[in-house]
Amino acid sequence: MDARATIIEAAAQLLADSPHGDISTRAVCEAAQVQQPALYRLFGDKAGLLGATVDHVWDRYLSVKRAAVKSADPLVDLRRGWDSHTAFALANPQAYRLLFGSTVAVATDSAAEALRLLREVLERLAAEGRLRVSPAIAAQQVMAANTGVALALILRPVQNPDKGISERMRESIVAAILTDTDTDTDADADDPASTDSSAPTSESGAAVTRTPAPQTAAITLRAALPLVASGSFSANELALLDDWLDRIQNLTTVDESDGTP
Amino acid sequence: MDARATIIEAAAQLLADSPHGDISTRAVCEAAQVQQPALYRLFGDKAGLLGATVDHVWDRYLSVKRAAVKSADPLVDLRRGWDSHTAFALANPQAYRLLFGSTVAVATDSAAEALRLLREVLERLAAEGRLRVSPAIAAQQVMAANTGVALALILRPVQNPDKGISERMRESIVAAILTDTDTDTDADADDPASTDSSAPTSESGAAVTRTPAPQTAAITLRAALPLVASGSFSANELALLDDWLDRIQNLTTVDESDGTP
DNA sequence: CATCCATGATATCGACGATAACACAGACAT
DNA sequence: ATGTCTGTGTTATCGTCGATATCATGGATG
Numbered sequence: 001m002d003a004r005a006t007i008i009e010a011a012a013q014l015l016a017d018s019p020h021g022d023i024s025t026r027a028v029c030e031a032a033q034v035q036q037p038a039l040y041r042l043f044g045d046k047a048g049l050l051g052a053t054v055d056h057v058w059d060r061y062l063s064v065k066r067a068a069v070k071s072a073d074p075l076v077d078l079r080r081g082w083d084s085h086t087a088f089a090l091a092n093p094q095a096y097r098l099l100f101g102s103t104v105a106v107a108t109d110s111a112a113e114a115l116r117l118l119r120e121v122l123e124r125l126a127a128e129g130r131l132r133v134s135p136a137i138a139a140q141q142v143m144a145a146n147t148g149v150a151l152a153l154i155l156r157p158v159q160n161p162d163k164g165i166s167e168r169m170r171e172s173i174v175a176a177i178l179t180d181t182d183t184d185t186d187a188d189a190d191d192p193a194s195t196d197s198s199a200p201t202s203e204s205g206a207a208v209t210r211t212p213a214p215q216t217a218a219i220t221l222r223a224a225l226p227l228v229a230s231g232s233f234s235a236n237e238l239a240l241l242d243d244w245l246d247r248i249q250n251l252t253t254v255d256e257s258d259g260t261p
Numbered sequence: 262m263d264a265r266a267t268i269i270e271a272a273a274q275l276l277a278d279s280p281h282g283d284i285s286t287r288a289v290c291e292a293a294q295v296q297q298p299a300l301y302r303l304f305g306d307k308a309g310l311l312g313a314t315v316d317h318v319w320d321r322y323l324s325v326k327r328a329a330v331k332s333a334d335p336l337v338d339l340r341r342g343w344d345s346h347t348a349f350a351l352a353n354p355q356a357y358r359l360l361f362g363s364t365v366a367v368a369t370d371s372a373a374e375a376l377r378l379l380r381e382v383l384e385r386l387a388a389e390g391r392l393r394v395s396p397a398i399a400a401q402q403v404m405a406a407n408t409g410v411a412l413a414l415i416l417r418p419v420q421n422p423d424k425g426i427s428e429r430m431r432e433s434i435v436a437a438i439l440t441d442t443d444t445d446t447d448a449d450a451d452d453p454a455s456t457d458s459s460a461p462t463s464e465s466g467a468a469v470t471r472t473p474a475p476q477t478a479a480i481t482l483r484a485a486l487p488l489v490a491s492g493s494f495s496a497n498e499l500a501l502l503d504d505w506l507d508r509i510q511n512l513t514t515v516d517e518s519d520g521t522p
Numbered sequence: 523c524a525t526c527c528a529t530g531a532t533a534t535c536g537a538c539g540a541t542a543a544c545a546c547a548g549a550c551a552t
Numbered sequence: 553a554t555g556t557c558t559g560t561g562t563t564a565t566c567g568t569c570g571a572t573a574t575c576a577t578g579g580a581t582g
Contacts, residue, residue: 003560020364024537024538024539025538025539025540026537026538026539034561035561035562035563036539036540036541037540037541037542037560037561037562037563038560038561038562040539040540040541041559041560045539045540046539046540097362097363100412100416101358101362101363101412101416102358102362102363102416103281103282103416115420133429137423137426137429140413140423140426141426141429141430141433143413144406144409144410144412144413144426144430145405145406145409145410145430146409147409147412147413148405148406148407148408148409148410148412149405149406149409151361151362151405151408151409151412152401152404152405152408155361155362155363155364159376162398162401165398165401165402165405168394168398168402169402169405169406171437172402172433172434172436172437172438173433175433175436175437176432176433176436176437177433214482214485214486214488215393215394216390216392216393216440216481217390217478217481217482217485218482219387219392219393219394219395219396220387220388220389220390220392220478220481220482221475221478221479221481221482221509222387222395223384223385223387223388223392223396224388224475224478225475232508232509232512233505233508237505241502241505244494244498244502247493247494248482248493249395250395251493264529285568285569285570286569286570286571287568287569287570295530296530296531296532297570297571297572298529298530298531298532298571298572298573299529299530299531301570301571301572302528302529306570306571307569307570307571
């Protein structure tokens with residue numbers, strides 16, 4: 001096998017196994033059965049090695065992404081791209097941190113292509129007159145928000161145990177960059193998993209828009225609960241009421257026209 | 262001066278001057294006129310030194326933030342918090358990267374307090390019935406989006422030369438977490454200087470007049486209660502919940518805690 | 523005075539990034 | 553065949569870094 005490929009493979013493996021994302025060139029050389037000068041002749045620098053390694057990991061990911069067929073609706077492709085971005089970040093946290101959380105290896109080929117694919121989808125949306133802002137600005141916003149949630153999930157899993165934050169942020173950004181006439185197709189024509197829990201309150205369908213959402217009311221009441229704490233309820237009653245309000249505010253979907261047995 | 266404070270000051274200075282955010286304990290010791298064992302006795306570890314340094318920079322930032330007076334409209338405070346967060350990231354890029362772009366020194370006191378301040382603002386919004394999601398979820402989303410744009414501005418200034426991305430993202434997230442009746446200001450908020458006075462012109466009238474009355478929230482929730490009836494609650498639970506909401510909506514206690522005119 | 527603890531200073535260890543110096547093999551032209 | 557050039561493998565080394573062992577000193581306190 002090519003020595004360069006062997007070194008990159010070993011570096012990628014060590015990087016994935018490293019808990020802190022820091023690997024040493026010596027360890028890479030030992031794993032790849034190569035001396036240090038060979039590594040420095042091939043990559044010139046440790047940054048070059050890391051860049052090539054991350055580029056390789058991204059390339060494996062992008063090859064799958066490139067093979068994906070374009071949907072008829074570019075909005076579906078946009079959502080798929082967001083989800084695959086988040087999935088890649090969670091699957092390769094160390095490589096992702098190197099690419100999006102540090103100044104090492106900026107603007108590698110794969111990262112540029114990822115951004116290019118995103119822009120292509122957004123330009124398709126713009127061609128259909130569904131974008132509220134320019135594709136360049138929309139791409140900036142989508143990329144920044146996506147990296148924000150991905151880094152939060154990677155770096156702070158304990159503070160952000162909620163796995164739905166990616167879907168929520170995705171729908172928020174989608175609603176922000178799309179025109180108003182397009183915000184009705186958000187929650188239904190999507191992957192069958194559980195992404196419809198993002199914004200069921202106000203605009204998911206015609207059924208709920210008429211009545212005030214109980215989630216919002218529960219949130220409001222819960223926040224105002226300390227004002228009534230003193231006189232009328234015991235501590236236990238308040239605790240139980242708070243539990244129930246929490247249950248209501250976390251309800252996923254309340255469409256009465258759907259799901260009722 | 263305290264040796265610990267001297268070391269932290271020197272470390273902060275070196276960190277701010279470092280182009281890549283990597284400082285050595287030896288350089289810190291030389292700058293602070295201290296031997297290495299002293300540093301290790303005081304901070305135990307390099308991570309401890311970095312954590313204390315970043316904590317110190319954050320504390321300076323938070324002292325300004327804490328001193329800021331609360332506005333009558335929590336939405337104004339939310340926007341101010343967002344802008345100051347972005348400004349701090351741009352003013353202290355290296356410290357910001359350490360705190361939000363790496364696993365070093367997670368969950369320090371200052372970072373926790375920053376999140377707590379954000380949650381306080383969001384809870385005030387929730388108490389006024391203007392929040393579409395729970396304060397915890399809204400805080401997650403706001404923080405993730407804010408760090409996303411800040412890191413994009415810091416790490417990729419050439420790819421993101423647009424300085425309005427922070428304001429755009431801010432309004433997108435604001436529109437996403439607020440209820441529909443409150444989302445009328447996102448049309449144009451590009452003015453970077455007058456972020457404090459741009460918003461309240463059109464909405465502060467409707468917003469401030471809304472009192473954080475638990476009675477109103479109870480009425481709203483009670484009206485929406487049939488939507489959550491099936492599935493999550495038993496008939497007896499629903500009956501008791503309805504009784505309690507009735508008790509809350511009939512409360513006659515006057516809230517003297519809030520002195521807003 | 524004796525004991526103990528906090529601080530200071532020197533030297534050192536192992537790991538790391540990076541490179542110099544040298545050896546060796548093949549390709550090619552003359 | 554000889555010489556030169558080039559690419560590659562090997563050893564040894566340099567300077568830096570994080571971290572620590574070791575010893576000395578200087579008070580406090582009893």
